[in-house]
Amino acid sequence: MRIHHARRLSQVFFLALFVFLCAVTRMGTRWTDVRGWPVNWFLQLDPLTGLGTALSTGTVFAGLLWGVATLSLTMLLGRFFCGWVCPFGTVHHALGWMRFRTRSFSEKSEANAFHSAQSIKFYCLFVFLGMASGPLFFLQRWSAWDSAAKTLGLLAAVGWLVATWASGEEPLRRKGSHRIEGTLTAAVVFLLGLALGRFPAAVGSVQTGLLDPIPFIQRSLNQIVFPAFGIFQPEGLAGNRWTQGAWLLGLFFIAAVGLNAVKPRFYCRYACPAGALMHLVGRRPVWRMVRITERCTDCKRCETVCDAACRPSTNLLPGECTLCGNCLVVCPERAITYTAATVPEAKPSPQPAVHVSRRRALAVLGAGLAAVPLIRLEGTTGRRFPPSVVRPPGALPEPEFLRRCIKCGQCLRICPTNVIQPALWEAGIEGLWTPVLDFRAGTSGCQYRCVACSRVCPTAAIRRLTLDEKHGTGDFADRGPVRIGAAFVDRSRCLPWAFGKPCIVCEENCPVSPKAIQTVEALEKWPGPPLHVRSRQGDRLMVDGFRPPQNAPPLESLYLAENLHDSSRLRPIRDWGDGWIAVGPDSTEGEQTDGAGSGGNGAAFLAVKLKRPVVDHTRCVGCGICEHECPVRGVPAVRVSAENESRHPERSIIVGKI
Amino acid sequence: MEKQESGPSIVSSRRRFLTHGFCYGLGLAALWGLGLSLSDWVGPSAQSARPKGSTGPFDWSVSSAPKAVAVVTGTDRAACCAAAIAALGGMKTFIAPGDRVFLKVNAAFASPPSLGATTHPQLVETVVRLCREAGAAEILVSDNPISDPASCFRLTGIAEAARRSGARVGVPETRRFEPVTLPGGRYLHEWPSWTEPFRRADKVINLAPVKHHHRAGASMICKNWYGLLGGPRNLFHQHVHDVIGELAALFRPTLAILDGITAMVTNGPTGGSLADLKDTRTLVVSPDPVAADALGAHVLNMDPEKLPYLSRAEKAGAGTLNLGSLTVHRLSV
Numbered sequence: 001m002r003i004h005h006a007r008r009l010s011q012v013f014f015l016a017l018f019v020f021l022c023a024v025t026r027m028g029t030r031w032t033d034v035r036g037w038p039v040n041w042f043l044q045l046d047p048l049t050g051l052g053t054a055l056s057t058g059t060v061f062a063g064l065l066w067g068v069a070t071l072s073l074t075m076l077l078g079r080f081f082c083g084w085v086c087p088f089g090t091v092h093h094a095l096g097w098m099r100f101r102t103r104s105f106s107e108k109s110e111a112n113a114f115h116s117a118q119s120i121k122f123y124c125l126f127v128f129l130g131m132a133s134g135p136l137f138f139l140q141r142w143s144a145w146d147s148a149a150k151t152l153g154l155l156a157a158v159g160w161l162v163a164t165w166a167s168g169e170e171p172l173r174r175k176g177s178h179r180i181e182g183t184l185t186a187a188v189v190f191l192l193g194l195a196l197g198r199f200p201a202a203v204g205s206v207q208t209g210l211l212d213p214i215p216f217i218q219r220s221l222n223q224i225v226f227p228a229f230g231i232f233q234p235e236g237l238a239g240n241r242w243t244q245g246a247w248l249l250g251l252f253f254i255a256a257v258g259l260n261a262v263k264p265r266f267y268c269r270y271a272c273p274a275g276a277l278m279h280l281v282g283r284r285p286v287w288r289m290v291r292i293t294e295r296c297t298d299c300k301r302c303e304t305v306c307d308a309a310c311r312p313s314t315n316l317l318p319g320e321c322t323l324c325g326n327c328l329v330v331c332p333e334r335a336i337t338y339t340a341a342t343v344p345e346a347k348p349s350p351q352p353a354v355h356v357s358r359r360r361a362l363a364v365l366g367a368g369l370a371a372v373p374l375i376r377l378e379g380t381t382g383r384r385f386p387p388s389v390v391r392p393p394g395a396l397p398e399p400e401f402l403r404r405c406i407k408c409g410q411c412l413r414i415c416p417t418n419v420i421q422p423a424l425w426e427a428g429i430e431g432l433w434t435p436v437l438d439f440r441a442g443t444s445g446c447q448y449r450c451v452a453c454s455r456v457c458p459t460a461a462i463r464r465l466t467l468d469e470k471h472g473t474g475d476f477a478d479r480g481p482v483r484i485g486a487a488f489v490d491r492s493r494c495l496p497w498a499f500g501k502p503c504i505v506c507e508e509n510c511p512v513s514p515k516a517i518q519t520v521e522a523l524e525k526w527p528g529p530p531l532h533v534r535s536r537q538g539d540r541l542m543v544d545g546f547r548p549p550q551n552a553p554p555l556e557s558l559y560l561a562e563n564l565h566d567s568s569r570l571r572p573i574r575d576w577g578d579g580w581i582a583v584g585p586d587s588t589e590g591e592q593t594d595g596a597g598s599g600g601n602g603a604a605f606l607a608v609k610l611k612r613p614v615v616d617h618t619r620c621v622g623c624g625i626c627e628h629e630c631p632v633r634g635v636p637a638v639r640v641s642a643e644n645e646s647r648h649p650e651r652s653i654i655v656g657k658i
Numbered sequence: 659m660e661k662q663e664s665g666p667s668i669v670s671s672r673r674r675f676l677t678h679g680f681c682y683g684l685g686l687a688a689l690w691g692l693g694l695s696l697s698d699w700v701g702p703s704a705q706s707a708r709p710k711g712s713t714g715p716f717d718w719s720v721s722s723a724p725k726a727v728a729v730v731t732g733t734d735r736a737a738c739c740a741a742a743i744a745a746l747g748g749m750k751t752f753i754a755p756g757d758r759v760f761l762k763v764n765a766a767f768a769s770p771p772s773l774g775a776t777t778h779p780q781l782v783e784t785v786v787r788l789c790r791e792a793g794a795a796e797i798l799v800s801d802n803p804i805s806d807p808a809s810c811f812r813l814t815g816i817a818e819a820a821r822r823s824g825a826r827v828g829v830p831e832t833r834r835f836e837p838v839t840l841p842g843g844r845y846l847h848e849w850p851s852w853t854e855p856f857r858r859a860d861k862v863i864n865l866a867p868v869k870h871h872h873r874a875g876a877s878m879i880c881k882n883w884y885g886l887l888g889g890p891r892n893l894f895h896q897h898v899h900d901v902i903g904e905l906a907a908l909f910r911p912t913l914a915i916l917d918g919i920t921a922m923v924t925n926g927p928t929g930g931s932l933a934d935l936k937d938t939r940t941l942v943v944s945p946d947p948v949a950a951d952a953l954g955a956h957v958l959n960m961d962p963e964k965l966p967y968l969s970r971a972e973k974a975g976a977g978t979l980n981l982g983s984l985t986v987h988r989l990s991v
């Protein structure tokens with residue numbers, strides 16, 4: 001077995017593991033359900049998840065420390081993750097290989113030749129890092145020694161990533177001026193951050209997930225690929241799982257995998273920000289691929305198989321190399337070796353091949369830094385909050401939520417009801433693919449006795465809840481329940497309110513006890529001409545020209561009435577037919593002397609007794625089960641919006657302590 | 659982490675090994691040090707991000723102040739105000755030299771002073787001057803109005819009056835609001851409020867016009883504290899009397915100056931027409947805000963007992979409705 005066989009085994013293993021972990025991300029107790037499986041492991045291994053959220057929150061949540069392990073190994077070995085572990089990388093690798101395997105020598109070496117556009121991924125990385133870094137400039141981060149030290153550490157880490165770039169490539173005599181310009185640019189970016197950091201709600205947004213490979217493939221598999229084939233779905237959801245904006249997710253996924261037709265590993269080479277991060281950390285690994293110039297006959301065979309386009313036949317770029325090992329295998333002279341030893345190299349090329357100048361990196365960082373306040377000016381995290389964006393229970397206040405959510409879609413996947421959907425634009429442009437609840441999708445509203453999404457979230461954008469905390473019981477009795485919104489009855493659409501039909505499905509399904517949806521009783525005239533009772537035979541009243549109205553409410557809620565305000569004059573209707581109505585006794589029957597009763601002289605009419613829903617917002621948690629169950633399916637007659645959510649006290653519609 | 663990749667061409671392999679070991683070790687140590695120090699195994703909790711704010715009651719009353727109320731009849735606000743304060747022992751009774759004074763005006767609406775919906779600028783100017791003469795070091799005029807704050811201060815003439823008399827106007831900024839709590843309160847619990855003006859004040863004077871108010875009955879001194887609240891305070895209208903009672907319990911002013919020279923008797927609290935105003939020619943000054951409001955109710959021909967918030971304020975210890983227990987100075991200018 002040679003090295004590329006081992007690599008392929010590793011790739012297959014990790015891809016299979018990844019798919020398996022995706023597949024078991026579903027509620028249940030079988031071994032193929034979530035149970036104790038480390039379903040977030042790949043997201044945690046991905047160091048960009050950890051770095052992005054560390055910059056924006058100043059913390060590394062639980063398992064994200066795995067990313068440090070990845071970076072450590074990368075520092076020593078190079079980008080093993082890309083070539084040996086990353087499941088998305090494996091997909092690209094395999095597709096690229098299939099596409100180009102039958103091409104000619106020159107076509108292959110052209111496809112795998114280094115291209116200067118490979119530096120685009122660094123722009124992606126730095127713009128995302130810049131967007132996440134705003135909170136580094138909060139005053140309170142610097143007000144205590146320990147948090148100041150941590151913040152300084154993070155700032156230094158970003159600084160180090162930028163500083164790995166040379167300051168410029170001009171002749172040596174201009175080096176001094178370049179250094180000054182670089183320092184000035186850094187100062188400008190720093191001051192920009194300082195100036196923008198004054199408005200804490202307006203800075204810090206983690207957008208790494210847009211292009212980060214693990215969240216990318218995780219959401220693509222879970223929300224597009226698996227549902228389309230109906231595979232690996234929770235019980236009952238196969239063929240019944242919907243994804244809002246599936247077309248856009250699909251477009252991104254198909255584009256990413258389809259571009260392998262242009263160049264092998266197109267996405268990895270040009271777009272992947274995690275790869276860019278690992279390039280920077282692993283550009284001078286201890287062990288590396290090295291070309292031994294004395295042995296090399298310049299046959300260029302390595303160039304035809306180089307997956308990462310890292311120039312193995314000339315000055316091999318260790319930062320680009322994904323350790324695929326193909327060059328080791330094809331070299332007939334054994335001129336390429338993976339070693340920690342120093343091997344005399346060919347003379348350095350005139351300029352570094354992958355090059356983003358220090359100033360440019362800083363400028364991109366600054367652009368990212370400024371982009372977030374620019375987006376936030378829209379006000380969607382403040383007074384102009386979109387009322388349709390109902391977040392899962394436990395979601396942090398919006399600005400903090402956006403500092404953590406990596407759009408991986410784990411909450412969408414674990415949700416047993418499919419009520420959590422990826423946002424399209426409703427949560428603002430930076431909220432793309434973040435979780436929002438759509439109560440019309442899925443098999444139910446947000447289940448009352450479920451906290452699955454809060455337990456699975458790898459970054460605690462949805463903080464961990466217990467049922468006690470969610471319900472406001474036990475230790476949390478004084479805080480009240482976690483509310484995600486509030487239900488409102490639309491009286492112009494509600495069947496009992498607007499159409500005289502008994503319904504109250506919403507009241508019945510309200511899971512809160514005592515119920516958050518209560519009913520008020522009402523008696524209403526049923527539309528129709530007045531009824532003139534001609535005569536009476538026992539309980540049967542003969543009514544001229546009467547025909548039982550179609551679409552009438554059921555008999556048990558119908559009464560024959562003369563006066564809505566006199567309940568003693570109501571007779572329950574037992575049965576009816578053309579020209580007659582059979583009534584039960586009214587409440588005063590015993591003492592009634594007038595034989596003809598209500599049929600005597602006055603006109604009577606049909607009245608319907610209704611229970612109508614009203615919402616008690618001190619109890620409503622916004623679960624939306626009522627909205628899901630409402631028989632008015634298009635625009636339901638009871639709808640939940642983000643008012644009253646407990647993560648934003650300023651959106652409260654409850655007054656005083658309850 | 660910087661490494662010496664291409665050092666001098668002749669390096670002993672041991673030295674190279676040590677340098678490498680040192681550099682990579684340093685890098686790994688930095689990486690793990692940062693990672694471990696940032697690691698958070700618990701995650702955020704519900705309350706973590708929110709400051710608790712400050713807890714009241716906030717008491718700026720002066721113990722040496724007389725238990726009295728001055729009711730002045732007249733039409734000139736400046737003269738009435740000066741006479742009333744003189745009757746209570748002069749401004750020096752309330753303001754000590756070097757004091758920082760906060761004038762809580764009612765600047766709720768962006769309407770001109772002639773409509774009587776807001777504290778009259780002439781009154782602001784007079785009180786600022788009296789404070790200055792008593793030796794106040796710094797005087798801040800502020801409110802968190804209902805309409806756009808800057809427009810309110812400008813159109814009511816309060817900004818100009820403050821500028822003329824040497825006071826500063828504090829325009830509220832939502833992001834600087836802090837939660838305040840009334841211990842035992844049902845409504846004022848960690849409620850975002852415009853605390854900056856009073857947090858650094860030694861004395862607080864409440865300056866309010868007498869107005870009819872559709873929901874609360876009357877808007878005078880106690881109702882004027884609404885203007886320190888931020889957040890969704892409009893929710894409080896559902897329980898307006900309880901909330902005003904709690905406000906009176908939370909904020910204890912040094913002095914209450916209630917302007918009933920022209921009272922708004924209909925269409926309150928906004929008014930909007932001269933027809934809503936009545937020439938009532940009364941100005942009430944007292945260290946007791948509840949007593950001042952009781953007298954103000956009479957200006958509106960209302961029975962103070964019929965304003966539930968006043969009895970609630972009295973019960974909370976904010977003042978007295980029993981005017982018999984106070985010295986009432988009745989003057990005419």
